[in-house]
Amino acid sequence: MRALLVALAIASYTFVLLPILIVVVTAFSASEFFAFPPKGLSLRWFEAFFASDSMRGAFARSLQIATISAVLATILGTMAALVIARRKGWIVNLVQSAFLAPLIFPAIVLGLSLLIFYKRIGGVPEFIGLIIAHSVLGLPFVVRSVTSSLLAVDPALEEAGQSLKASPVDVFRFVVMPLIWPGMLAGGIFAFILSLGELNTALFLTGPGVTTLPIEIFSYLQFQGGQLVIAAASAIQVFMIIAIVLVAERLIGLKRIVRSE
Amino acid sequence: MMTQGYSLNRQTAAAALLAPPLLFIGLFFIVPLINLFWVSLHGASSSELFGANLTGDNYYRILTDSFYHTIILRTLWAGMTILLLCLVLGYATAYVIAPLPPRTRLILLLLLVAPLMVSNVIRAYGWIAILGRQGVVNSLLRSTGLIDGPLLLLNSFEAVAFGLMTILLPYMVVSIVNALNAIDRQYSEAAQSLKANPVRTFIYVIWPLSSPGVASGMLLVFLLTLSAYVTITLLGGPRMKLLVSLVFDSVTAFRWPFAAALSFTLLTLALLVAGLILAVLRPARVQGRG
Numbered sequence: 203m204r205a206l207l208v209a210l211a212i213a214s215y216t217f218v219l220l221p222i223l224i225v226v227v228t229a230f231s232a233s234e235f236f237a238f239p240p241k242g243l244s245l246r247w248f249e250a251f252f253a254s255d256s257m258r259g260a261f262a263r264s265l266q267i268a269t270i271s272a273v274l275a276t277i278l279g280t281m282a283a284l285v286i287a288r289r290k291g292w293i294v295n296l297v298q299s300a301f302l303a304p305l306i307f308p309a310i311v312l313g314l315s316l317l318i319f320y321k322r323i324g325g326v327p328e329f330i331g332l333i334i335a336h337s338v339l340g341l342p343f344v345v346r347s348v349t350s351s352l353l354a355v356d357p358a359l360e361e362a363g364q365s366l367k368a369s370p371v372d373v374f375r376f377v378v379m380p381l382i383w384p385g386m387l388a389g390g391i392f393a394f395i396l397s398l399g400e401l402n403t404a405l406f407l408t409g410p411g412v413t414t415l416p417i418e419i420f421s422y423l424q425f426q427g428g429q430l431v432i433a434a435a436s437a438i439q440v441f442m443i444i445a446i447v448l449v450a451e452r453l454i455g456l457k458r459i460v461r462s463e
Numbered sequence: 464m465m466t467q468g469y470s471l472n473r474q475t476a477a478a479a480l481l482a483p484p485l486l487f488i489g490l491f492f493i494v495p496l497i498n499l500f501w502v503s504l505h506g507a508s509s510s511e512l513f514g515a516n517l518t519g520d521n522y523y524r525i526l527t528d529s530f531y532h533t534i535i536l537r538t539l540w541a542g543m544t545i546l547l548l549c550l551v552l553g554y555a556t557a558y559v560i561a562p563l564p565p566r567t568r569l570i571l572l573l574l575l576v577a578p579l580m581v582s583n584v585i586r587a588y589g590w591i592a593i594l595g596r597q598g599v600v601n602s603l604l605r606s607t608g609l610i611d612g613p614l615l616l617l618n619s620f621e622a623v624a625f626g627l628m629t630i631l632l633p634y635m636v637v638s639i640v641n642a643l644n645a646i647d648r649q650y651s652e653a654a655q656s657l658k659a660n661p662v663r664t665f666i667y668v669i670w671p672l673s674s675p676g677v678a679s680g681m682l683l684v685f686l687l688t689l690s691a692y693v694t695i696t697l698l699g700g701p702r703m704k705l706l707v708s709l710v711f712d713s714v715t716a717f718r719w720p721f722a723a724a725l726s727f728t729l730l731t732l733a734l735l736v737a738g739l740i741l742a743v744l745r746p747a748r749v750q751g752r753g
Contacts, residue, residue: 221589399582
């Protein structure tokens with residue numbers, strides 16, 4: 203019985219990790235087409251990636267959208283969490299569910315509803331439209347992680363600040379924020395990573411000439427499947443995520459990374 | 464007077480803090496959703512986003528046309544297959560990981576959570592590289608001389624179900640590990656002291672107490688399956704369509720009202736299956752017993 207369980211666990215790890223590993227190894231191929239194991243190693247596909255205007259442009263745009271939407275989600279999510287964590291009652295519960303809903307809401311429906319909404323209000327530039335969509339999707343991560351950080355802070359500390367006549371802004375800056383920043387950072391990092399790989403809303407909200415890297419990879423796979431430059435594009439994203447996880451582990455701890463997803 | 468003024472002040476502060484995020488989520492999540500429903504109740508128009516008259520035709524067509532029934536059943540069947548595979552593999556994995564020392568457990572969980580951060584398009588690409596015509600499996604089999612021509616492993620229902628299962632599996636493992644670790648060990652010790660064998664202990668003690676984790680894992684896996692257009696398209700090919708593919712196809716044909724109606728069909732399906740999962744597993748009975 204025990205052996206069967208361990209075998210199933212090993213199978214799980216193989217199924218989850220193997221595809222990513224294969225893509226990363228393939229990115230270093232020297233050959234023109236896919237072969238495994240690769241015939242020779244080279245960096246030519248990474249050079250091809252940075253030489254391609256559309257790939258480089260999509261990559262830069264993805265980074266910009268992820269950064270701006272993560273900052274926006276962190277600010278708005280922290281504001282919401284400050285109220286949610288300190289108040290009780292059905293209204294607060296309802297508000298909290300509204301903020302957490304995008305976590306399980308089918309994102310493809312969110313993408314379509316935003317696309318039609320943008321059209322009805324007279325059009326929104328793709329770049330802005332994507333930032334809005336990714337902020338909506340990132341918000342729940344921030345609300346969740348900041349709320350749980352706040353619940354660990356003794357409200358007496360805030361009251362002490364208030365009784366010393368500190369303004370609410372000062373109480374937040376000097377009392378609350380130093381205690382909850384790991385929660386804010388964890389939420390922001392997740393919003394950033396989510397935006398970087400997001401497909402379901404980007405599918406509808408990108409436009410000709412304004413795509414994100416995952417959508418660029420998707421259209422390459424659909425229309426020019428053999429190109430190994432997408433392996434390099436994928437590998438770059440995997441390396442970025444590894445780097446972010448390593449930095450996050452230092453800043454906010456392994457426990458928070460594993461819990462927040 | 465003093466306290467009242469103070470609490471009134473806090474009331475305003477709370478409202479001022481809540482207003483911007485609430486406005487944001489209202490304007491860019493709730494209003495567009497209501498608008499989508501409104502659009503779904505109209506006919507198509509060649510010049511506008513939707514026609515002028517209110518009608519239930521879109522829904523009527525989905526409910527009566529057997530083509531849509533086939534697609535909806537296939538979507539449900541895919542969801543069930545993925546849920547079952549995720550449950551077996553996820554529970555076994557969680558069962559192995561949960562009792563390990565905290566540091567080891569966290570690192571093993573990180574190995575599953577980190578892939579969730581990698582875009583699904585990349586993870587699906589990995590499966591294309593493994594299962595495709597020139598893929599790893601076919602080259603290995605051909606070099607050993609077991610086959611002459613390449614096996615066609617992609618563009619099938621099985622490829623979609625298996626690929627999506629591997630993409631969503633980590634959610635299941637993480638939820639079940641959390642639930643298993645929340646169970647007080649005294650419960651299973653009590654069962655053992657009453658001479659229950661390990662199987663009975665599992666069925667009557669561990670499984671019911673872990674049901675909140677199983678339920679939340681299943682909800683996440685099923686809801687994410689419904690949206691996974693890119694994975695379905697890449698692994699299933701042009702003919703293996705699920706409900707989400709029809710939503711996308713209607714959009715590319717500029718049939719906005721019909722795409723909207725299909726979206727609400729998808730949401731209804733999500734709610735029904737979510738309700739079913741909760742009714743069968745009854746996770747609420749464990750609440751408050753930590």
